[in-house]
Amino acid sequence: MTANFYDELAPYYHLLYGDWDSAISSQGAALGALFIAQGVPLEGPVLDAACGIGTQTIGLLRQGFRVIASDISPGAIDRLKTELARQTLEADAYVDDLRTLAQVAPGSMAAVIACDNSLPHLLSDDQILQSLRSCYRCLRPNGIVLISVRDYAELERKNPDVRPYGLRRDANGNRFVAVQAWEWDGDQYDLRMYLTTESADGACKTLVVRSRYYAVSIARLRHLMVEAGFVNVERHDDVFFQPILMGRRK
Ligand SMILES: C[S@@+](CC[C@H](N)C(=O)[O-])C[C@H]1O[C@@H](n2cnc3c(N)ncnc32)[C@H](O)[C@@H]1O
Known part of the structure; x- marks a missing residue:
C-alpha cells in the first residue's frame, strides 16, 4: 500500500510544498549543520533510507555530503533519479525496505536518516523496531541515526x-x-x-x-531506539521543521 501510494504521488510530490526548491535548501542546511556538529564527515556516507523524491538527499548533496538514497517506492526513486540528472548531482539511488535495508553492507554508513514522518508508515512497534535495528546494523561504530516525525502527542x-x-x-x-x-x-x-x-x-x-x-509517539520511538541498541538518544525540537530524534551506534 505504501509503495503504491508514493508511486502515484511521485509526479505531484513537489507541489505539496509552496516552494520545494527552497525547502530542499533549508532542510539540507539544517541537517548538514547538525551533522557537522556531531562529527559526521562530508564523505559520509549518509544513507537517506526513506528518500522519497529527494528533499533531504538533494539538500545534503548541496551541502557537500556524499549521500546514498533508498526508498520502498520505485516511482519515488525514478523521480529522484530524474531530479538528480536535472540538477547535475550524483548519488546512488535504489529501492530498498527500511525493515531490512538488504542492499547495505553492515557497518558501512556514517549516518542514516529517515525524515518527514516516514517511520510511522510502519504500522506496529515490531516493524519500527525491526527498521531501527536495520539502521543500527548499517552504521559504523559511533555512527548516527536521525529520524524526523510528527509529534502525535x-x-x-x-x-x-x-x-x-x-x-x-x-x-x-x-x-x-x-x-x-x-x-x-x-x-x-x-x-x-x-x-x-x-x-x-x-x-x-x-x-x-x-x-x-x-501515530507512534516520540516517547515510544525513543524507547524503541534504545531497545534497538542506540545510545545518547536525544530529541531536538528547534533545528528542523519537525522534531528530530538522534541516536548513536555504540
Ligand atoms: C512523507 S515521505 C518523505 C520522503 C522524503 N524523506 C521527503 O521528505 O521528501 C515518506 C517516505 O517514506 C517511504 N517509506 C515508507 N515506508 C518505507 C519502508 N518500509 N522502507 C523504505 N521507505 C519507506 C515512502 O515511500 C516515502 O517516500
Missing part, C-alpha cells in the same frame, strides 16, 4: 481530519490543489490524498491515493 484527534494544502501551479501553469483526509482507527489512521488538477480549458482531473499511518 501534540495533535488533537479530529475524526475525520481534513487538511488542505494551498493552491499551486504545476509546470504547465495548471491549477493544482491537494487535500488530505484522515480517518482515525485506534492509534492508526487511513489517509486519503485528493489531487486535483485543473487545466487552462477548465477540465478537471482528481486522483485519490490512499495510505495508512501509525
Whole structure:
C-alpha cells in the first residue's frame, strides 16, 4: 500500500510544498549543520533510507555530503533519479525496505536518516523496531541515526481530519490543489490524498491515493531506539521543521 501510494504521488510530490526548491535548501542546511556538529564527515556516507523524491538527499548533496538514497517506492526513486540528472548531482539511488535495508553492507554508513514522518508508515512497534535495528546494523561504530516525525502527542484527534494544502501551479501553469483526509482507527489512521488538477480549458482531473499511518509517539520511538541498541538518544525540537530524534551506534 505504501509503495503504491508514493508511486502515484511521485509526479505531484513537489507541489505539496509552496516552494520545494527552497525547502530542499533549508532542510539540507539544517541537517548538514547538525551533522557537522556531531562529527559526521562530508564523505559520509549518509544513507537517506526513506528518500522519497529527494528533499533531504538533494539538500545534503548541496551541502557537500556524499549521500546514498533508498526508498520502498520505485516511482519515488525514478523521480529522484530524474531530479538528480536535472540538477547535475550524483548519488546512488535504489529501492530498498527500511525493515531490512538488504542492499547495505553492515557497518558501512556514517549516518542514516529517515525524515518527514516516514517511520510511522510502519504500522506496529515490531516493524519500527525491526527498521531501527536495520539502521543500527548499517552504521559504523559511533555512527548516527536521525529520524524526523510528527509529534502525535501534540495533535488533537479530529475524526475525520481534513487538511488542505494551498493552491499551486504545476509546470504547465495548471491549477493544482491537494487535500488530505484522515480517518482515525485506534492509534492508526487511513489517509486519503485528493489531487486535483485543473487545466487552462477548465477540465478537471482528481486522483485519490490512499495510505495508512501509525501515530507512534516520540516517547515510544525513543524507547524503541534504545531497545534497538542506540545510545545518547536525544530529541531536538528547534533545528528542523519537525522534531528530530538522534541516536548513536555504540
Ligand atoms: C512523507 S515521505 C518523505 C520522503 C522524503 N524523506 C521527503 O521528505 O521528501 C515518506 C517516505 O517514506 C517511504 N517509506 C515508507 N515506508 C518505507 C519502508 N518500509 N522502507 C523504505 N521507505 C519507506 C515512502 O515511500 C516515502 O517516500
